[in-house]
Amino acid sequence: MNDFEESLKDHADQFKMIPSKKVWHGIYNDLHPGRRWPSVTISLLLIFILIGVGYLNTHNAAQPVSAISKSTIASNNLLVNPQAKVEDHTTGTGLLKEKVVEKNNPTKNELSSNNVSSVKEDLGSKPQNIVSEQLLADSSNNSNDIHDKQNSNNTNITDNTFGANNSSITNNAGKAAKVNNRDAISTPDNVITSTSIYDFKANLLPKTLATTGADQKQIQSEHILNTNVEKLTNGEILVTNIPNFQSNAKIASQIESAQKVNKSIEENLDNTDKILSVERINSNVAVAKKAPDVIKKISKLHKKRNEKVSWVYYAAPVMSSVSFSGQAIKEAPTNNFSIALAANQKENKVLHNPALGFEAGAQMGYSITKKLQFTTGIHLTYSGYKIISNEVHPTFATLILRDPKNGGDFPMSYISHYGDGTGQTAVSLRNYNWQASIPIGLQYQLGGNDKIKFSAGANVEPSYVLKSEAYVLSSDGRNYVNDPSLLRKWNMSSNFNAFITFKSHNFKWNIGPNVRYQWFSTYQKTYTIKEHLIDYGIRIGISK
Amino acid sequence: MTEELMLQGCLENLATAQEFLYNRFSPRMLGVCYRFARNREDAEDMMQEGFIKIFSQIHQFKGQGALEGWIRRIIVHTCINVLKKNKKFTDSVDIFHASSMYLNENNIPSILQAKQVVECIRLLPVGYKTVLNLYAIEGYSHKEIASILDIEESTSRSQYTRAKSMLEDILLKKKIIQQPRENMRMVSGTR
Numbered sequence: 001m002n003d004f005e006e007s008l009k010d011h012a013d014q015f016k017m018i019p020s021k022k023v024w025h026g027i028y029n030d031l032h033p034g035r036r037w038p039s040v041t042i043s044l045l046l047i048f049i050l051i052g053v054g055y056l057n058t059h060n061a062a063q064p065v066s067a068i069s070k071s072t073i074a075s076n077n078l079l080v081n082p083q084a085k086v087e088d089h090t091t092g093t094g095l096l097k098e099k100v101v102e103k104n105n106p107t108k109n110e111l112s113s114n115n116v117s118s119v120k121e122d123l124g125s126k127p128q129n130i131v132s133e134q135l136l137a138d139s140s141n142n143s144n145d146i147h148d149k150q151n152s153n154n155t156n157i158t159d160n161t162f163g164a165n166n167s168s169i170t171n172n173a174g175k176a177a178k179v180n181n182r183d184a185i186s187t188p189d190n191v192i193t194s195t196s197i198y199d200f201k202a203n204l205l206p207k208t209l210a211t212t213g214a215d216q217k218q219i220q221s222e223h224i225l226n227t228n229v230e231k232l233t234n235g236e237i238l239v240t241n242i243p244n245f246q247s248n249a250k251i252a253s254q255i256e257s258a259q260k261v262n263k264s265i266e267e268n269l270d271n272t273d274k275i276l277s278v279e280r281i282n283s284n285v286a287v288a289k290k291a292p293d294v295i296k297k298i299s300k301l302h303k304k305r306n307e308k309v310s311w312v313y314y315a316a317p318v319m320s321s322v323s324f325s326g327q328a329i330k331e332a333p334t335n336n337f338s339i340a341l342a343a344n345q346k347e348n349k350v351l352h353n354p355a356l357g358f359e360a361g362a363q364m365g366y367s368i369t370k371k372l373q374f375t376t377g378i379h380l381t382y383s384g385y386k387i388i389s390n391e392v393h394p395t396f397a398t399l400i401l402r403d404p405k406n407g408g409d410f411p412m413s414y415i416s417h418y419g420d421g422t423g424q425t426a427v428s429l430r431n432y433n434w435q436a437s438i439p440i441g442l443q444y445q446l447g448g449n450d451k452i453k454f455s456a457g458a459n460v461e462p463s464y465v466l467k468s469e470a471y472v473l474s475s476d477g478r479n480y481v482n483d484p485s486l487l488r489k490w491n492m493s494s495n496f497n498a499f500i501t502f503k504s505h506n507f508k509w510n511i512g513p514n515v516r517y518q519w520f521s522t523y524q525k526t527y528t529i530k531e532h533l534i535d536y537g538i539r540i541g542i543s544k
Numbered sequence: 545m546t547e548e549l550m551l552q553g554c555l556e557n558l559a560t561a562q563e564f565l566y567n568r569f570s571p572r573m574l575g576v577c578y579r580f581a582r583n584r585e586d587a588e589d590m591m592q593e594g595f596i597k598i599f600s601q602i603h604q605f606k607g608q609g610a611l612e613g614w615i616r617r618i619i620v621h622t623c624i625n626v627l628k629k630n631k632k633f634t635d636s637v638d639i640f641h642a643s644s645m646y647l648n649e650n651n652i653p654s655i656l657q658a659k660q661v662v663e664c665i666r667l668l669p670v671g672y673k674t675v676l677n678l679y680a681i682e683g684y685s686h687k688e689i690a691s692i693l694d695i696e697e698s699t700s701r702s703q704y705t706r707a708k709s710m711l712e713d714i715l716l717k718k719k720i721i722q723q724p725r726e727n728m729r730m731v732s733g734t735r
Contacts, residue, residue: 004708005680011661012681016571017578019588024566026592031599032559393584 018394020417050362054313310365316514318537320357320383326530328475351421357383357535371445379439383535384432387471389480390423397474397481404525414481431470437463453501461493486527492519497539510541554602562599573619579665579677580623594622620682624692664714672707679704
């Protein structure tokens with residue numbers, strides 16, 4: 001290799017170029033395809049979650065009334081025809097179930113000592129009585145199960161509601177206090193909720209313990225009864241293997257022991273029946289009769305509360321624009337070279353075009369008056385604008401920034417690939433940001449009728465900038481530089497909207513114009529140019 | 545980040561390590577691509593393709609020799625493959641036509657000598673500059689060049705001689721070199 005070639009090689013090796021950002025983005029996207037457009041994926045996910053949560057909320061908001069009405073119906077069914085309820089949830093024989101039902105049916109006033117003793121006779125005379133007692137336990141368990149199911153469905157029924165319910169029961173404390181634990185299992189009162197049963201028990205038991213000796217006797221017998229029933233329940237094998245029990249000595253012995261237990265139950269029942277009186281039953285019936293009214297009141301309360309709260313899910317294509325204010329700091333000429341540079345400076349003018357953006361969110365409205373609503377929720381915005389630029393060979397560009405603490409200016413140097421838009425190889429840069437915000441505002445119904453309503457709303461939105469990109473003009477106005485550290489993380493915006501509301505296909509639709517203005521500059525105070533984003537859009541909202 | 549850590553990260557497909565490696569070598573590699581390409585955009589495309597190959601074949605680097613050398617060879621091969629795809633490297637023009645091309649060229653920047661030299665190389669016809677780049681700068685032998693470009697070895701030699709002569713004229717006319725031709729030892733090397 002001769003000198004020329006060596007010299008050529010040396011020169012060529014020294015040559016370096018700074019690649020544009022898109023090269024690395026291309027490589028990155030190729031190597032990590034799953035991470036492509038992470039922000040878009042996250043945003044879509046967020047929107048879907050919002051819609052999902054919204055749907056569930058709307059669904060649940062509508063459910064309590066129907067759920068309560070169902071439970072009311074259920075309780076009425078139990079009052080009128082408890083057999084239906086028991087048949088649904090027991091597995092034993094129909095005959096035995098009927099007896100349990102008779103025992104548990106206070107509305108017919110058939111639960112007299114005679115009836116109980118007739119049941120008792122049956123219990124004593126037939127081996128299946130073991131089963132019947134077990135079914136008695138089952139029926140109570142099942143009724144609890146029913147209540148639990150109702151509770152699990154009735155997610156919007158709050159403790160306060162139960163409190164109201166309990167208070168209504170407590171009002172009847174004079175009578176209700178007499179209701180023993182066993183009654184609590186079977187009376188329609190308990191159809192309201194199992195929780196109310198527990199509260200009820202908790203409230204009443206201590207009082208009961210403090211009452212008469214007869215009551216104490218009752219509680220003791222109650223305890224023995226429950227224990228026996230539990231034992232029987234544990235011996236469920238007896239029920240299932242009844243057809244084969246005669247051939248099985250072990251089962252026979254178990255039956256014997258069960259019969260012994262049965263006898264003790266009979267004794268307990270005797271004690272219990274003596275204590276039970278028609279007056280007590282009547283008081284139970286009175287309480288039970290009031291139960292539907294209580295439930296109706298609760299449902300009304302819920303209805304009122306639900307009517308006050310409404311959810312709207314909206315999305316809006318927006319056209320984003322920007323307004324600039326403030327002055328860029330120019331480099332003060334100190335020598336001939338900087339005078340020449342200053343002469344070469346351009347006016348700090350960003351050539352830009354509006355760009356399409358997007359916003360979506362969920363808005364909760366709480367009615368203060370008939371026409372005025374307090375609104376809040378979650379809001380996601382994507383907005384930005386396009387800068388007309390041109391590609392240039394990588395060059396140094398300077399941005400003079402101002403320290404907000406002492407007011408002193410300081411330069412920052414950047415490598416820029418983009419010119420001010422006056423060159424030949426035109427390229428469009430996009431300044432954008434993703435913001436998540438919590439709007440707080442008011443909404444007022446201006447007019448309308450049942451079919452169509454006109455409303456207007458305004459809110460302020462403290463917002464957090466999730467992701468952003470911003471190119472700013474260098475101090476000489478010739479190049480665009482990108483410095484994410486100049487961007488503000490928190491901002492505040494105002495949103496104004498007017499819309500019409502109408503019903504279609506079981507949904508309420510809100511459609512109307514929307515304007516959003518960003519209060520604070522996109523940039524921090526170090527950059528003296530103020531940039532305020534303005535979004536104009538048509539908001540489309542949907543609610544149940 | 546040390547080179548070992550960087551390589552380990554790249555082997556584990558970690559984006560941070562990959563970006564580090566890219567930032568370290570991309571300016572020089574873009575310079576390499578730029579010498580082969582018609583313009584900056586083509587050069588960036590070549591480099592992008594080259595780096596994707598580098599990251600996907602990084603496990604083949606056994607640490608024998610410099611990492612930069614290994615990366616550079618992949619980049620050069622990628623550039624050649626792109627040129628082959630576009631069937632550009634076989635393009636050739638006669639010296640007369642070529643000189644009329646560079647004489648009309650007024651776009652050579654005059655800030656850095658290295659850049660001037662590279663810009664002058666880029667003024668050569670594709671076939672010439674490819675052979676010149678491979679032989680004089682990348683250090684390939686004519687035999688290797690013939691194999692890479694699917695041409696005769698003699699063709700490679702003749703292309704190189706013509707390329708060098710043309711480049712010398714361009715450099716003289718742009719006043720990048722001052723010596724008269726007879727004072728320069730311009731002989732085609734043999735490897």
